[in-house]
Amino acid sequence: MGLALQLGVLRLMGFLPEAWTSQLPPEAVAFVAMQLKTGDGRLAGYGARQQTRSDHFIAVLKHLGYRKWEPLDVSWLEPWLVERALEHDRDRALLAMTCRKLHQARIVRPAIGTLERLVGGISDLATQETYRRLAPLLTDEVRQQLDALLLPEAGRNLTRHRWLVQPATASNPAAIATALDKLRYLDGLSVAAWDVSSLHPNRQKRLALLARSRSNRHLERLPAAKRYPVLVAFVRESYLTLTDEVLGMVDAFWEQSLAKARRAHDQYQQQVVAAKDTALRTLAQAVAIVLDEDRTPARQVRPSIYAQVPREDLVLAWEAVQTMLYPTRHSHLSFLAKRYPLFKQFTPRLLEQLGFRQGFAGDDFGAALQLVSELQTGRRRKLPEQAPTDFLKPTWRKFVLGDQLSAEQQRPAYELAVLATLRDRLRSGDVYVAPSHRYADLSSYLIPPAEWERVRPERCAQLGLPPVTTDRLTERLQELEDLLGPMRQLLKAGSDVRLEAGELVVTRPAAEEVPAGAKALQQEIGRRLPAVDLTDILVEVNAWLGFTAHLPGLEHAPRGEEHDTRLLATLLATGCNIPLSDMARSAALPYQSLWWTASNYLRDETLKSANNLLVNEHHRQWLASYWGDGTFSSSDGQRFAVSGKVRNARALPTYFGTGRGVTMQTHSSDQYAQYGSKVVPATLRDATVVLDEIVDNETDLAIAEHTTDTAGYSDIIFALFDLLGLFFCPRMRDLADQRLYKIRGQDWTYPDLKFTGTLNPDYIRRHWDELLRLAGSIQSGRVTASLFIGKLQAYPRQNHLTYVLQAYGQLIKTRFILRYLQSQPLRQRIHAQLNKGEELHALRAWLWFGSEGVIRRKQQEAQSEAARCLTLLTNCVLLWNTVYMQEVVQQLRAEGYPVKEAHFESLSPSRYEHINRLGKYSFANPAHLDPLHRRPLRHPSEPMA
Structure with missing residues (x-):
């Protein structure tokens, strides 16, 4: 018995824990005992002789082919x-x-x-290896250029390093021109030609982030072996991100310009409608006089008309009719053409500096782009009569090639048509830029083929994937076949899943009734939870864990006695959306010290580290285990309006009315703790970003299953989850309309559902290695799932990788839908997890009360920091509540209250009615008042707080 259990433990875990006999689950021991028919399977007397255990262990090693560490x-x-x-x-x-x-x-x-x-000890070795790999690039000239980044320029109190770090605050011609200036400076360093392929992209990003977040003085003090690799990565990443930033701003400027042109066109149409009736009456009156030949002689026509209709009214009527008859004004493009001078402020440099490459050569757009580049940079003066036009879309073709434009007007119209097509093709990938993160060639995001041949076995082992398709695909097909028969029987039974008039009907489950005992327990806990200020929660949780130690400053300066107070104040202000100036006055802290603390200590990577600490501690609480085991999670977006012009904000009238906003995407475990948060444009589908935080999860939560609401899935998402070894189980509300897929070459009997699609497993087999390479690229951090998915979805001419991903996803989705329909417990479990997410959204909205809930941060980086701070506050509240709920349960048991474990799963730590978020107000008589009960005026030099 002991030998068999050793064998199982070693095969499962790869080692034997020191006290493994006492740590084995009783169910596992009983199962092995039943197989061996050895009675109750007690191990109390096993290995009384140490030699017995050693001999068994050696036998197990030999049998499994293991050996000891040396x-x-x-x-x-x-x-x-x-x-x-x-x-x-x-x-x-x-x-x-x-x-x-x-x-x-x-x-x-x-x-x-x-x-x-x-x-x-690996960190130092990695630093040495980084320097060794970059040594061929670090010539004396390059070193001098890198050192110059850290020195202020003559006449400017700003280094090139700080200049490059400063982000754009708007998407307008001036901001685009500034970004192009930075790119020109980097082009002068020949950055695009630097060969840094020996360094993993993740390493480059981390080193660049280090340089961005450190001061010039700190970087100067680094030893050369660390300073130069950091600066190389910073300059290289700056080149890529600036390229992306320029194209992103151009895209946003196009969006703004098109919106303004459409609004102008709508106003024009309304004016035309309003002027039409008046113009027709005026002209009709004049025409009537002209036609009345008996009363009005020819010589008196004009005086008679002017006597009844003023000449000014006739002019206005004529202009109104001309406006109605002018065809080019029937399109918003004529109003867009008026903004051509604004585009001309940056497009010549854009076309000259960025090397646009054609990923699709099926038309003459490449020649058109070259022509416009020559026109805009002055190398050509006139638009040729036979300019390339095959690429034009119908709307642009009608506008550019119509006979209503003069020769002078046609050139700007043609140039705008080419630039609009460039924007569309950059989005889709038909045109790409190298080097770039977001606008590169699709294949550049994957592990290079030569490298993939070398790392394939290890990547597949990490993902739990076979390096060949046979086993995995056969397993998935078998699972699908096994679900078909039970599905047919379920539909015949006519239960909560049934067919009515040939249409699938799934009865919505009744709301799960919370037992009366659980409600009573919840109330008793609520009566005993201490009333607490939100500030005190932060102080207490920090005293337990010291999470502020995970928020190091940029310079690692010594922390004074008031440091934690200032740091907690900035965390609270940022996470509650309270301006630092208001927090300074409320907390009687200097504003400058709060600003300095926020600037130096609140960063995305450090906030994530502090959050991980909170999530891990919450995971260790015994009460949390009743809500889940930490392997199931959900994600959803929470939308917030923004104030002013914010680059990543989008219009979404349902949520923001006439304003704009962003989405905070959060990932929550079945234990309620939130392990991920991300700020994205409000119009981005949840499915695009659902995988990023799961792949990047660094907590103790071993996420294996994930759910979303209806907007969070697509065929590609189903495929990627399965390839990454995860189970994707979204809530699906449109099941009757879901297209299911039959398997070509299989003579199976399918249920009477919409099996209208067909997929070819042989096609998946032929391209299986490309699926593995994509999964390996995402798992290794070479590309984020959201970036790659976005490129695939934008691409109009889908390549074979898109097709095979969709085909595999269709198989996984069909299998899941059949499981979903056949398992009411699965549907209830998904519904319950999404309800937890809604509870957490309510808590986050309650915490995010400052500035009326409107985001006033312009930069996406600052928004991300605010989202992380809000998540940190949320997790602090969850942990504090869980700890004190445990204390209350222990107290209730001590008082003899009938506490039942079965009721624990109905409890929730997302409650906040006992928390005071607003601070305390004092109405005592103020000191230092004069006899008239008035205070002295403030001196102009005296600070507000």
Whole structure:
């Protein structure tokens, strides 16, 4: 019995815990005992002789092909770890990877302390390796250029480093021109020609982020072996992000211009309608005089008309009729053409500086773009009569080639048509820019083919995927076939899932009744939870965990006695959307100190680290285990209006009326803790960004299943989840209209559902390796799922990778829908998890009360920091509530209250009625009042707070 259990534990975990006999689940022991027919399976007397356990362990190692860890294993594991550290520099992730690697190599894991020491020393080795790989690039000239970044220029109190870091605040010609100036400066350094391919993209991004968040003085103090790689990565990443920023601003300016042109066109149409009747009456009156030949001689026609109809009215009527008859004004493009001078302020430099490349050569757009570039940069003066026009869309073709434009007007119209097409093709990928993050060639986002051949086995092992398609695809097809028969029987039974007049009907489950005992327990907990200020929650939770230690400053300056007070104040202000000036006055803290603390300590990566600490601590609370095991999560978007012009805000009248806004996308576990948050444009589909935070999850939550609402899924999402070893289970409200897929070549009997599609498994087999390469690229951090999905969805001419992804996703979706229909518990579980997300949204909205809930931060980076702060506050409240709810339960038990464990799952830590978020007001008589009960005036130099 003991030998068999050793074998199972080692095969599962890759090592034997020290006290493994006492840690085994009783159910597992009983199951093995039943197989071996050894009675109750007690292990109390096992291994009374240490030699017995040792002999059994050696026998198990031999049987499974394992061996023990040896110190010499460091010689091959250390270089492997350095490679991984160049991809992921987080110690926790590296430690998990090391354990998996040893398991895959069939080496028994040594004591965890041994591996922690090994991983702890990898950072320095990774720094040395980074410098070694970049050494060929670091010539004396390049070093001088990099050092010059950190020195103020003559006549300017600003370094090039700070100048490059400053983001754009608007999407207008001036901002675009400034970004193009930065690109021109970087072109002068020949940055585009730098070969940094030896460094993983993740490593480059992390080093660049380090440079962006550090001051010039800090960077100057770094040793050369670290400073130059950091600056190389910063300059290279700045080039890519500036390219993306320029094209993003151009895209936004196009959107703004088109919106203004459409509004102007609508106003014009309304004016035409309003003027039409008046013009017709005026002209009719004049025409009547002309036709009345008996009363009005020819010589008296004009005087007679002017006597009854003033000449000014006739002019207005004639202009109104001309307006109605002028065809080019029937389109908003004629109003867009009036904005041509604004485009001309930046488009010549845009076409000259950015190297646009054609990904689609099926028409003459490339020649048209070259022609417009020559026209705008002055190399050509006139538009040729036979200009390329095959690429024009019908709307633009009618406007540009119509006979209503003069020769002088036709050139601007043609140039705008080409620029509009350039914008559309950049979005779709038919035109790309190199180098770039968002606008690069589609294939550049994936692991290069030569590298993929080398890393395929390891990537597949990390994903739990077979390197060939046979096993996985056969398994999925078999699962689908096994679901068909029960589905037919379920439809015949006519239960809550049935057919009515040939249409699928799924009865909505009744609201789950909360037991009376659970309601009573909830009330008793509510009566005993301490009334608390939100500020006190932060102070208490920080005293438990010290999460502020995970928010280091940019310069690692020593922390004074008041540091945590200022840091918690800025966290509260940022997470509650309260202006720092208001917080300074309310908390009697200097505004400048709060501003400095927020600028130096609140950053996206440090806030994420602090949040991870809170999530992990919440996961360890015994009450949280009754709400879930931390492997199931959900995501949803919460929309907030913005104030003023914000680059990433979008119009969405349903939520913002005539204004604009953004979406805070949050990921919540089944234990309520929120492990991810991201700010995206309000019009972006949830499905596009659903995977990012799951792949980037660094908490103790081992997310294996994920759900979203209806807007959160697509065929591609189903495929990617499965390829990444995750189960995607969205709530689906349009089941009757869902298209299901039959399998070509399989003579199966299908249920009477909409199996109107057909997919070819042989096509998936032929392109299986490309699916693996995509999954490996996302898993390794080479590309985010949202970026790649966005490119695929925008691409008008789908390539084979899109087709095979959709085909595999259609198989996974069909399998899921059949499971979803056949399992009411699954539907209820999904519904319950999404309800938890709604509860958390209510808590977040309650916390986000400052400035009437309107976001006033212009930069996406600042918005992201605010979202992280709000998530941190949310997790603090959840943890505080959970801890005190546990205390209340213990107190109730001590008082003899009948507490039942079955009621714990109905409890929720997202309550906030006992929390005071507004602070306290004092109405005591103010001190220092004069005899008239008036206070002295403030001196002009005295600060407000």
